[in-house]
Amino acid sequence: MKTRKIQSVGGGTFTVSIPKEWADAQGIAAGDTVELHRHLDGIFAIQAPESEQTAPAHITVHLTREETAAIERTIRAAYATGAKTVRLEHSERFTAEQKELLDRVARNLTGVSIVEDSETTITVKTLLDTSEVSVSQSVRQLRFVVLSMHRDATAALAQGDAPPTAGDRDDQADRLSAMITRSFSRAIRRLDEADALGVPRAELFELWEATRELERIGDHAEAIVTTGAAAGNEFDRETVAELRALAETAREIVSDAVSTLIDDAGVETAQQALDTRERVREEISAAKSRLGSDAGDHSRAVLDRLRRTAEHGGNIAEIGLKQAVRTGELTAVSGASDPL
Structure with a gap:
C-alpha cells in the first residue's frame, strides 16, 4: 500500500497524485480521463475506463460442425462474465440442431436475444440493464x-x-x-x-x-x-x-x-x-x-x-x-x- 498527501490547489479543490507505474499499467497518460467513484461502502476510487483487454464486452468464437456441445457452455460463460455480445462464426453453416440449441439458451438467460442470424454467423446480445x-x-x-x-x-x-x-x-x-x-x-x-x-x-x-x-x-x-x-x-x-x-x-x-x-x-x-x-x-x-x-x-x-x-x-x-x-x-x- 502506498500513501499520498492531499494537496490544495485553491477554490476548495483538492488533488492527489497517482503512482506512475499504475498509470502505465492501465495505459493512462497525461490528458486522459479516468473514472471517480464514491462507492456505497465509503470507498472513493479512481478507475481506468473499461478496456477490451481487462473486460472484453464483445467476443467472437469460431465453431465447426462437431462443436455443438461447446455452444451452450460458451454462451453461458460469456453471460456470467458480463460480455455484452457473442458473435459465433461457423466454418461451414449452422445446423438446425445448433440453431435450436442457441434459441433455447437465449430464452433461458434473462435479457439475452439473438440479433443476427445467418447460415454462418449468429450474434447473441445481452440487453440487461444493471x-x-x-x-x-x-x-x-x-x-x-x-x-x-x-x-x-x-x-x-x-x-x-x-x-x-x-x-x-x-x-x-x-x-x-x-x-x-x-x-x-x-x-x-x-x-x-x-x-x-x-x-x-x-x-x-x-x-x-x-x-x-x-x-x-x-x-x-x-x-x-x-x-x-x-x-x-x-x-x-x-x-x-x-x-x-x-x-x-x-x-x-x-x-x-x-x-x-x-x-x-x-x-x-x-x-x-x-x-x-x-x-x-x-x-x-x-x-x-x-x-x-x-x-x-x-x-x-x-x-x-x-x-x-x-x-x-x-x-x-x-x-x-x-x-x-x-x-x-x-x-x-x-x-x-x-x-x-
Whole structure:
C-alpha cells in the first residue's frame, strides 16, 4: 500500500497524485480521463475506463460442425462474465440442431436475444440493464422457486412421476442464478456496476454465496424426483410421511436462513436455523437406524438429500451470522460449515 498527501490547489479543490507505474499499467497518460467513484461502502476510487483487454464486452468464437456441445457452455460463460455480445462464426453453416440449441439458451438467460442470424454467423446480445436488476429480489425469487421444486419433489414421492412443473421451475432457477452471477461478476470488476445495483460489494458477495447454496438445494430437489420415480412402490405410507416431515423442516431452515440476508430476520433467526439443522441431522441419523439393513437404497438416498438440504440451509444461516459480524450486529461467531 502506498500513501499520498492531499494537496490544495485553491477554490476548495483538492488533488492527489497517482503512482506512475499504475498509470502505465492501465495505459493512462497525461490528458486522459479516468473514472471517480464514491462507492456505497465509503470507498472513493479512481478507475481506468473499461478496456477490451481487462473486460472484453464483445467476443467472437469460431465453431465447426462437431462443436455443438461447446455452444451452450460458451454462451453461458460469456453471460456470467458480463460480455455484452457473442458473435459465433461457423466454418461451414449452422445446423438446425445448433440453431435450436442457441434459441433455447437465449430464452433461458434473462435479457439475452439473438440479433443476427445467418447460415454462418449468429450474434447473441445481452440487453440487461444493471440498474433495473435487484439482486436481493432475485435471491428472494430463487428461494421461492427452489423451495417449490423441493416441496413438489417430496410430495411426489411414491407416485412414480415427476411433478408437472419440474422442468419449468428448473429453468427459472437457472435463469435467476445466472443473472445473479452475472451481476456479481460485473460488480467485482467495475465499481460503476456495483453502484448501479445499489448494493455494497461485501453484501453482494454474501448474496452470491447464498445463491450457490440455493442452486445446490435445487439439485437435491431434482435428485429426489429421480429417486422417487426409480423407487416405484418401495416407499410405504409411514416412510413417506416421515420423509415429507423431515423435508418440511429442512425447507424451513433454508427459508429462515435466507431471511437473515434479505428480510432483516436477524441473528436470532440464523441461530435458530442452525439449531434446527443440528436436530434434523440427529433425526435423519435415527431414521436411517430405524430403516435397518433390509431397507431399500432409495429411502437412504432421499434421506441423504434431505440432510444435504438442511446443511445448505445451515450454510446460508452462517453467511447471515458473518454478515451480522461485518455490520456490527454480532461481535463473534463460532463454528464452521461442515463439508458435504
